[in-house]
Amino acid sequence: NQNQLDLQQNPDFWATQLGNYQGNRYSQLDQINRDNVQDLRAQWQFSTGVLRGHEGGPLYVGDGRLYIHTPFPNKVFALDLEDEGRIVWSYEPDQDSRVIPVYCCDTVNRGLAYADGKLFLNQGDNTVIALDAESGELLWEAENGDHTEGETMTMSPLVVHDKVIVGNSGGEFGVRGHLTAYNVETGEMEWRGYSQGSDDEVLLDPETTTMLGEPIGEADLGISTWPEGEWERGGGAPWGWVTYDPELDLIYYGTGNPGTWNPEQRTIDGEPADNKWAITVFARDPNTGETKWVYQKVPFDEWDYDGVNENQLIDVEFEGEQRKGLAIIDRTGFGFLMDRESGELLVAEKFAPETNWADSYDLETGRPNVSEEFSTFRQGVDVNTTNICPTAMGAKNMQPSAYSPETGLLYAGINRICMNYEPFETEYVAGQPYVGATLTMMPAPTQEGDMEGRMGSFIAWDPVAGETVWEIDERFAVWSGALATAGDLAFYGTLEGYMKAVDIESGEELWRFKTPSGIIGNINTFQHEGKQYIGVLSGVGGWAGIGLAAGLEDPEEGLGAVSAFSALKDYTELGGILTVFALPDA
Template identity: 35%
Template sequence: MHHSNQTPKRGFNRRASLLTSGLLAFACVAGLASPAARAVEPAGSGDAYAPVTDARLSNATKDNSWLMYRHDYGSTGYAGLNQINTGNVAQLKPAWDFVTGFKSGHEAPPVVNGNYMFITTPKDELLAFEASTGKQLWKYQHDLSKVGFKTICCDVVNRGVALYGDNVYMATLDNHVVALDAKTGSVVWNKSMGEPDLGEAMTAAPLIVKGMVVVGVAGGEYGARGYVAALNSKTGDVVWQQSTVPAPNEPGGKTWPKGAYKTGGGGTWLTGSYDEASDSILWGVGNPGPWLATMRPGDNLYTDSLIALNPATGKIKWHYQYTPHDTWDYDGVNEPVLTNVDYKGHSYKAVVSASRNGWFYAINRLNGKLIYAQPFAHATSVTGMSKAGTPITDIAMRPTIDKEVFTCPSFLGGKNWWPIAVDPQTHYAYVPTLHTCMSMKGATVSYKAGLPFLGETFKVQHDPDNPDIWGSVQAIDLNTGKRAWIFKSELPWNGGMLATAGGLVFSGSADGYLYGFDAKTGAVAWKSPKMTSGVVGVPSTWQVNGKQYVGVYAGWGGAVPIWGGDMAKDPKVRGIPQGGHLYVFAL
């Protein structure tokens, strides 16, 4: 049942909603509303919609708005706003809030242009609000009535929108990319990129590069062959589409057995970055299919890799593979963050990533060569780096049909999709961390379109090195890759990170609080009133009419309740209430 057209309330709605099984995410849902948008003009003068130009996107680091998924082309998750700071954050109070009516995972950040906020819900509803007051301007519900959701891994989520010109763009669970008029919510164009329910789905926020809408696709768990595609922002026409798993006659094609590339996985289900200096789109690539590596000998490029693409053609310029011949579901999709590092007396233009495999990587973003890699979680499958800078994996930790292994981290990763933030003032990366291990054993599987293509059984378990915690927030010194501070949590930490010039790092906890950490020390500078659900959402911040706001979704869901093994069965985790609730704070 949808309650999305209700008016936002001042203060918190304290009604706890019942926890529903995460497995409902896989159930068929019928009869969702047909696409509709109702427009309301924003109140007050000076609220005309300012077009989002290439120049504004290039200078997003200095913009008072939050114009894209991770704020800027470098995916830093850092905003130069400091009205809310370590000196006054204790006075931060609820400004407005909104209940979505959905019970699945709420993973999108508020994306803001001036006094317009755009945020997506599970099952591809897109809401527009007045960013300062919460007045709802319009709502669009994508028509998913013909979709069974049977091949959508890890909850029916959407991770947000992109803005360009006067349009707002969303990718959908049935593989459409939709352009809407940002002021009214009316559909400008709607492009299908593939059939639903066969293995592919789109959950990531698009990225705008040079007038193109760049999107990725999920589906590695179903053997779907991944790709990155660029669409013309005005028409929706496909400019190029680059597969992440090469055919035999393409570079990297010989790293697969005959025919395996067609079901090779390599999903691109998180938003990439854009390096303007080298004119490269940087995108992470997910796990190979099937999970069981004995079925596909070779390095299996470009799975579990960071790839650099030419924006004009989509061609791959270089790659770095985080986990060669992956058999643990250690996706390489995690957001690539552009920053500079000084390592052992040398300065580098770097891209950093906290990988699912438990290692924090700094890579030269001009050529894809490794600068350093350091473990940030207990890691036993990837044991180190060769002199050439390639990861070394332990053959004893590779499961087979006849062998069960116990290895760390679990397939949920040292860090999963929830993004890090990088602060240029402290020069730290802030990493939401899981502390888990797993047992894993091979199983027989054959490919059938639309069915899971794993070939392994698994169970998430406690990390024996960290038996009292499931999660933490860590600060990592970018010049060394070593930990600067840690905040430990009995519960998993699945909230994205937001860093600000006010010396603060914001992130939401599984038990329903938004934390404001001191960026230098990790001390808790502020903790919100208790929210109605746990957080898997990504916070953002913006300024309207001289006032700074911080917004985040509470709305527990995602992979942990579905796949979390012993972690999901932990009574403290099992008891986290569900239900989508957007909270906005201000002084």
């Protein structure tokens, strides 16, 4: 989309949730920098009036307003930046509250998209809407799914050309994942690519679509790699981020877990089956939806390692050659580097050293070398396999990483948690959870020098060397999106509610501020009339904060999250607040 591209090229703006199409969450602004960040002050705060987990962040497109959104009921606000957040307009969709129990992991929403004077929002009830950014007037609505069948929407749309690209949620309810494009002007559906089923419905051609550089060859793997009919409830929901390479004209995203968490129900003749195309990176043509290449990160998932984490598009030198890279700090605990043109796998190394479900990846076949001891399938149904690292939350969840082209490093909040996982036989009922495993979670083992019992860290990761350059331990999983800036700073938020600025090269903490609630939103920056601002939504929740958000106490509730995060209530409480920071003298 030309308007979106133009906005992205102006460093004053933050026009898309990940900062640019490449997903880098990097800003060239440097008014706030490592020499003055200690003077950074909150300028004003705004309560959204909504209590549950606030993900995503404010958009700024140069019209003097911030556009923000909330979790269910998905309110939208246009706030006047020059008038300390005065409400210019607000919009609240009319949604059926019966959608609330259909969300797996809190009633979150990862934010608005913008293009051509319109804002786009995915409502929890599967309605995609376009609003007039000037007035807040509703322009069109499109129905993307059905919550009575277990579908919801939480992801942030991406606008590419004249299309709004969206994905559904519901992997824990046995939905069939799909990515869909709607026309920006009319809301009409233009294409839909499913995550499983026939090649016609996945929009792939086994003769031309490649996997690790070779044509797939075999037809309809989206059906034949499942036991009879199971692909119809095969999950693979693309509930995370979509990125885009304007030169190659390809979009990239990943699909979630394959239906039920009981792996035994996804076997063929009692043996593991690939369950394609769950936990798969897709490269698609945004014009038609056709698949250029795929890479399945975890065939036959046994741990809920959803593959939806952001695919950061970065240009790198690899073994002396310039490559168009694609880097993932993945849920599996591995950092991947791929060639985004050919789909070749170049690097797969652990960023969370406790990761034990697999020793390594075979770069030729692209398959993980799974350890039998932590295979929940080999251990068996109704057997509690203990101390698997990472948990089903992944060593990193969807909270997006940042990339600095100056340091060549990725910056990400990660999880240091392990789990016990007991699969059980489950039956599919439309609109009901189709989970089939009981989980408990605990802090990952520490090594000398680590913070005792820490459950998270913030890391700088070298995607080419496959190495952690520095890390900062945190009490809880770091569930906020990171920001990197030309001011030599990296920013992140913590579940206690701290926003922190660290030196981008050394990781040394330079500044912190305690916001009123835990941060699971993303930190965004923008400049208006010569003043650089930083904006963040706090409001604890998401999967990590589900105990607080949904008032759960039983340790096995919240798909195991309540057991690990029970101490969170000693540090923070619910409530959505936008905080806007700047230097007092700027």
